[in-house]
Amino acid sequence: MATRALLTDEELSPEAQAVFDDIRATRGSDFVNNFWRALAHDPALLRATWERLKVVMGPGALDPLVKEMVYLAVSVANACEYCTHSHTAAARAKGMDDAMHGELLAVIGMASQTNALANALQVPVDEAFRA
The missing domain is CATH 1.20.1290.10 (AhpD-like)
Incomplete structure (x- = not known):
């Protein structure tokens, strides 16, 4: 069981929604997995983690x-x-x-x-x- 609720799209702050929009655009999919939904409670952490992941897992x-x-x-x-x-x-x-x-x-x-x-x-x- 998660220690924080997994936020639905309707529950997201505008900051978290912007990150989800980028996740969807970058991955070319409407699916946003539970990891990101758990992090969405802290939009700054969500954005920082997503931005770093894009660099590390991106072309290299x-x-x-x-x-x-x-x-x-x-x-x-x-x-x-x-x-x-x-x-x-x-x-x-x-x-x-x-x-x-x-x-x-x-x-x-x-x-x-x-x-x-x-x-x-x-x-x-x-x-x-x-x-």
């Missing part, structure tokens, strides 16, 4: 699918159910197939295991790896 050196898969990996590692579902759907929309998803999950699992082992053993970083 990384392929859009790679960005979604990295976002998915971090969401899994942080145990964010909402983001795991949202970014799995986004990655699938950008071309992630079942084989890619399975391999990504294997990498996430392996990294989680080796991270835990390295932390538990307090393995010092090799000088060759230091930038």
Whole structure:
């Protein structure tokens, strides 16, 4: 259960409505997901989060699918159910197939295991790896 009500379009402040309008225009869809509806209680936070997300997930050196898969990996590692579902759907929309998803999950699992082992053993970083 959400800790704040998910605002409907009719409940939005003018500031939040402007952000929703931009979300719809940018994504080319009428759908505004629950994450944005929860943030809409704080229009300044809503706008700041949306503006930063557009920059980070927008065109850049990384392929859009790679960005979604990295976002998915971090969401899994942080145990964010909402983001795991949202970014799995986004990655699938950008071309992630079942084989890619399975391999990504294997990498996430392996990294989680080796991270835990390295932390538990307090393995010092090799000088060759230091930038």
